[in-house]
Amino acid sequence: MATGIIHEQTLFAEPIFQIGNFAVTNSLLTSGLAFLIILTLSLLIKFKIKAVPTGLQNVLEMIVEKFLEIFDGVTGSRQRSLKFAPIVLTFFFFVLINNWMGLLPGVGSIGQVVKHGEELIFIPYLRGATADLNTTLALATIGVVLSHIFGVIAIGWWRYLNKFINFKAFLEIPKKFKRDPMIILINPIKAFVGLIEVVGELAKIASLSFRLFGNIFAGEVLLASISALFAFGAPIPFLFLEILVGAIQALIFSMLILIYLTINTASEEH
Numbered sequence: 001m002a003t004g005i006i007h008e009q010t011l012f013a014e015p016i017f018q019i020g021n022f023a024v025t026n027s028l029l030t031s032g033l034a035f036l037i038i039l040t041l042s043l044l045i046k047f048k049i050k051a052v053p054t055g056l057q058n059v060l061e062m063i064v065e066k067f068l069e070i071f072d073g074v075t076g077s078r079q080r081s082l083k084f085a086p087i088v089l090t091f092f093f094f095v096l097i098n099n100w101m102g103l104l105p106g107v108g109s110i111g112q113v114v115k116h117g118e119e120l121i122f123i124p125y126l127r128g129a130t131a132d133l134n135t136t137l138a139l140a141t142i143g144v145v146l147s148h149i150f151g152v153i154a155i156g157w158w159r160y161l162n163k164f165i166n167f168k169a170f171l172e173i174p175k176k177f178k179r180d181p182m183i184i185l186i187n188p189i190k191a192f193v194g195l196i197e198v199v200g201e202l203a204k205i206a207s208l209s210f211r212l213f214g215n216i217f218a219g220e221v222l223l224a225s226i227s228a229l230f231a232f233g234a235p236i237p238f239l240f241l242e243i244l245v246g247a248i249q250a251l252i253f254s255m256l257i258l259i260y261l262t263i264n265t266a267s268e269e270h
């Protein structure tokens with residue numbers, strides 16, 4: 001016999017329904033909703049833009065200008081800031097909205113009860129997308145891969161490849177061997193040192209994804225625990241704290257993507 005309804009914070013996103021063999025999870029639904037919010041706001045802003053800004057457009061232009069000033073401190077030039085801004089700001093607003101959506105009433109508390117063996121399990125229809133490691137891992141992978149694509153476009157595939165495996169060091173051996181026989185030992189080491197960079201790129205993905213997931217998931221667990229102990233009043237300060245943490249984490253994530261884009265598009269000597 002079922003003894004009661006089990007409702008707990010899980011590390012994994014729960015499937016809500018299937019489309020063929022594809023399981024649609026509650027975090028995927030939240031991500032889709034965040035995408036629709038961003039798309040709707042973008043279209044509204046696009047059609048409301050005026051040559052002479054007023055009201056809300058003034059505020060938005062001030063925000064964008066502040067972001068560009070911050071970006072300039074990383075890229076070193078307004079031209080590069082403008083080039084990377086669409087990508088970095090997309091990451092920022094997508095992560096920010098998903099971080100904050102996990103704090104909305106009903107997210108995580110409205111759902112369905114399913115029977116699993118002898119137990120009744122509560123599955124919420126929506127779950128904070130960035131509290132799911134799959135989402136943060138996907139975002140981190142996209143960001144790091146984009147930084148490499150921009151790097152190849154900026155400095156050329158041959159020079160970019162030599163950042164990781166220095167083929168030029170191998171090609172120099174026959175030319176310089178007579179003059180410096182030690183080159184046969186030194187250059188292979190120089191060639192394979194770049195492989196450490198490959199490990200570093202994988203570490204970037206792990207660092208980005210786990211940092212964001214850990215902070216957001218821990219915040220949601222904390223709020224759920226405080227709400228269970230003290231239903232009224234006590235959760236409010238923690239709620240404001242999580243709003244602030246959500247904004248900070250979105251900024252950190254997007255700024256790290258900007259740093260990777262800047263580094264990977266710079267030539268090796270720079």
